[in-house]
Amino acid sequence: MSDPTGGPGALIIFFAAVFTNNILLVYFLGMCSFLACSKQYETSLGLGAAVTFVMTATTILNHVIHHQLLVPLGLEHLQFVVFIAVIAAFVQLVEMVVERFSPTLYYSLGIFLPLITVNCAILGASLFAINIFDYTLWQASWYGLGSGLAFALAITLMTGLRQKMGYANLPPAFRGVSIVMIVTGVMALAFMGFMGMASLD
């Protein structure tokens, strides 16, 4: 299972990214769209799919740009600027493609699609893969895919819980986003149960 260049293999990284190091429930990145779009399955599944796709693609793109362009020129300090620009341009492109070919998805994401541009989880995945874990391109792409699915999994689970909570008689102070924050915390605790199953490094 181990990579020829050292470090964990693709499958290990994938499962670790989804369960033990869930980008949302362990690092708490990408909370804004997680809170805003977890009311209906249609929206959360759409957003989850979009994030998975964008995250996988941008992790790969940024990895290539970092190692082929920034490192040879000694410009690692431009990482943030360049990564953000790449993500923004890519999301714009995805928006155009989605608008053209899948009106249904376009409408269900609607105004939320641009939210992905400033979704910190996406920038986070690119930075983690390069700066913290120092992955190869192969590993980074699995990490991006895993983290994207982790986001989709978390937001879908949360939607299910929020739909159930619709029937619960909550004290007024807990209604709305506050109970969602508390439930997110409990979900994060539950995900700690996966600890030690797999590791990212």
Add this chain to the structure above:
Amino acid sequence: MIFLWSILVVGALLGVMALGLVVAERYLLDYGVCPISINAGERVLEVEGGQSLLEALNEGEIYIPSACGGKGTCGFCKVHVLAGGGRVLPTELPFLSRRDLRSGVRLACQVKVREALDLQIPEDILNVQLFAAEVVSMRDLTPDTKEIRLRLVEPAEIAQRPGQYVQVQAPSPEGPQWRAYSISSPVQETDHVELVVTLVPGGVGSTYLHHLQVGDPVTFTGPFGEFRLSEDPKTELVCVAGGCGMAPVKNIIETVYERWPERSCWFFFGCRTTADAFYFEQWRALAEAHPNFHVIYALSEPGPDDADWQGETGFIHLSVDKYLEPGGERQAFLCGPPPMIEAVTRVLEEKGLPPDDIFYDKFD
């Protein structure tokens, strides 16, 4: 050296990405030509896809009213979309009632033309034309209000109903903007349009109009507006206006006395001081010629210069309350700031006017 490389690399990357996006937009968002069928094929427009429905209709010389210029904040550009147009967007929901949603009402500025569309547009709006006109006179009515008379050039005549408005095109740094102004000249003057414009500090439309010179060209579309004057000469008219709310009321009264010289009409006008009390002499002369016309001006903040004012003082709804007897067949038209409209509506309802017979035009 590292600075140079940084700038070069960031510049090159951003340039490549921007170029890519422009190319993608050109090829991905190309919807070709989409047919728009209006009122079951009465008119068919062939428009370039990708633009908003409002822009497409404007291009086809169908001028849907819109005060915000397509930003989705005024909610005026409602049209019935019977087929095509996709789903209702979250940006439209605040302006649509449940009944609107069921019958397919959409905001034209938010609907993107991607496919063939089937629309229903009221006849009134199809009659709207684009006018080229020329300023023939500018007159100061008060320190901040001007009367602007426009002579129609192309087309040379306008067919309006009293109480309707036009949208004047005003230049601005963000391109032309359209602003709504009521027509103050009566229906019988078919070759002129007169406006009463109060200068709003920083306002795009009023600043432009106030700085016009005699002979300048002006472009506007119109007429717009739903108000229908009661055609029954026995119905008494009650008009209440504040500030430049004078415009539609002047139109209504002058039209009424041209057609029904005996018709009964009350006109209440509210303003701060005598300096703001424009057209007063003109209305007094009309009242002398037509005994059934009653005009009452009230000053809300009489100052030291107004010592010899003989008329009413206080807010205008108090005068309405004082002079108007309850009952009778009436139609009311109010135009002025929202607090005035609310206060006067309350008084009129107490006087027995059904809410359906009270029409108003609120402005801020």
